[in-house]
Amino acid sequence: MAIYDTEEEQVEAVKRWWKDNAQAVIIGVIVGVGLIFGIDFWKTQQRDKQLQASAVYEQLMAANTKDQTEQVDKLSQSIGTQYGSTIYAGYAALFQAKNKVQQGDLPAAKAILEKLITTGDATLKNVAKIRLISLMLAAGEYEQGLKLIAETDAAAIKGFSSNYAELKGDLYVALNRIEEARTAYETAIRDGSQSPLLQFKLDDLTAMPVKPPALSDTKISMPTPVNSSVPTSAPAK
Numbered sequence: 001m002a003i004y005d006t007e008e009e010q011v012e013a014v015k016r017w018w019k020d021n022a023q024a025v026i027i028g029v030i031v032g033v034g035l036i037f038g039i040d041f042w043k044t045q046q047r048d049k050q051l052q053a054s055a056v057y058e059q060l061m062a063a064n065t066k067d068q069t070e071q072v073d074k075l076s077q078s079i080g081t082q083y084g085s086t087i088y089a090g091y092a093a094l095f096q097a098k099n100k101v102q103q104g105d106l107p108a109a110k111a112i113l114e115k116l117i118t119t120g121d122a123t124l125k126n127v128a129k130i131r132l133i134s135l136m137l138a139a140g141e142y143e144q145g146l147k148l149i150a151e152t153d154a155a156a157i158k159g160f161s162s163n164y165a166e167l168k169g170d171l172y173v174a175l176n177r178i179e180e181a182r183t184a185y186e187t188a189i190r191d192g193s194q195s196p197l198l199q200f201k202l203d204d205l206t207a208m209p210v211k212p213p214a215l216s217d218t219k220i221s222m223p224t225p226v227n228s229s230v231p232t233s234a235p236a237k
Contacts, residue, residue, distance in 0.1 A: 053083035057092060064095055072099045090116055090124040097131065110135055126160040133167050142174045162193035169201065178205055 056079050063071035076096035080089050093116045100109035113135070116128040129152065136145035149168050157164055169184035185202040188195070 049083060050086050050088075053079060053086040053088040056083070057088040060092055060095055064099075069099050069102060072096070090120040093120075094124070094127065094131070097128075101135070106135055106139055122156065123159075126157055126163075130160065130163050130167065133164075133171075137167065137170055137174065140174075142171045145171045162188045162191035162195075165191055166193055166195055166198055166201075173201075173205070181205060 056075060060072060060075040060079065063075060072095055076092040076099070079086075079092035080096075083089055093112055097109040097112040097116075100106070100112065110132060113128045113132040117125050117132065120128060129148065133145045133148055136142070136148070146168065149164055149171075152164065154161075165184050165188035169181045169188065172178070172181035172184055182202065182205050185198060185205075188198055189202070
């Protein structure tokens with residue numbers, strides 16, 4: 001048996017349903033359209049923010065090339081404050097830390113790197129940690145540097161294992177733990193280190209230097225931001 005016997009009854013049923021549900025349907029349509037336009041607006045806003053951050057980051061690199069330390073510091077802070085959610089914030093922080101080292105403000109550089117270790121992506125975390133350990137080496141904080149390396153998850157350092165091993169060797173040399181330093185340097189070589197001075201370090205272990213190097217000779221390239229055409233150059237240690 002049909003639910004509705006006549007076309008008129010069907011029309012009346014539709015009218016009653018619309019009367020009972022019209023408000024909910026309209027609200028649903030408005031919300032749906034709003035979400036679509038809202039998502040598009042958010043995407044556009046994020047894209048514009050990335051482009052703006054890219055432009056400021058390019059200015060930062062130019063200032064760094066010209067050794068304009070005050071401008072580097074200003075632009076780094078600007079990117080961190082205004083574009084902290086973009087991929088450029090972490091790279092700017094690396095420049096700012098390098099700038100602080102050049103100014104002789106090691107505590108400020110360490111604070112920047114420590115923050116980046118907790119907020120950056122996997123690559124930035126490793127770059128920041130390696131530079132922080134280098135600063136510890138320069139500051140004579142040898143045991144602290146070794147402790148930081150020991151606390152680093154081996155699975156999280158893919159692509160950086162030779163850098164950590166070389167730094168470990170530098171720290172052991174500073175502590176006059178020659179055999180452990182030799183093992184660390186050999187590990188760095190096996191892991192594919194491209195440091196041109198690593199073999200010299202290993203060969204020179206038979207003639208212990210009076211003082212350790214101020215900073216590790218480990219070279220780390222500045223990671224290129226994903227989907228960015230902006231050229232990057234590695235801040236000097």
